[in-house]
């Protein structure tokens with residue numbers, strides 16, 4: 001098989017979509033999960049474990065309803081160039097530190113949820129540790145520990161025969177008008193790709209937010225059989241991609 005061949009998505013779907021939400025904002029539970037539930041859509045929620053504790057029973061219920069809760073590291077470490085980030089700075093990490101941190105985050109999530117997370121989202125979409133000649137990619141650490149790793153604000157959609165499951169592209173949906181999201185989906189359908197949307201809050205905030213109306217319309221479009229979309233969690237779609245590639 002080549003990257004050009006049509007990928008066998010379930011039920012003859014022409015493209016795959018995952019809706020992912022980061023950092024366990026309360027609005028995801030209060031506004032997002034009900035919208036997804038109305039459409040029978042299962043979403044993926046990436047969060048450091050301590051954020052879950054604040055509303056643990058609600059997150060456990062979301063998991064029981066079929067949503068996925070994934071690893072998003074322990075300390076949400078990003079570059080020190082973000083002015084809000086003084087303490088947990090990727091430039092000061094080593095691969096060993098990151099590996100230990102991801103293991104500990106998975107251990108705590110498993111302790112709270114009863115199941116280990118199988119996928120990961122890179123905080124701030126950043127995949128490196130260290131600086132200068134000591135800078136390294138931690139994608140191999142993620143590849144060893146998880147079925148899949150998701151980035152943020154990539155320009156590409158994921159080609160199912162080709163994509164690196166440990167470095168999947170995430171497409172921002174915060175503050176993006178519905179027409180633009182649907183245009184992305186049309187492109188995915190045309191090219192047989194997998195779109196992983198990334199959002200934060202659900203509501204009417206000025207930034208890092210998708211409105212309930214946009215989310216509702218997006219779910220409705222993806223669930224309309226005429227549009228040929230398989231919409232499911234990152235873990236379920238990644239498992240399908242891995243299984244199909246293993247057989248071919």
Ligand SMILES: [Zn+2]
Pocket residue numbers: 022023072076123124
């Ligand atoms: Zn995050």
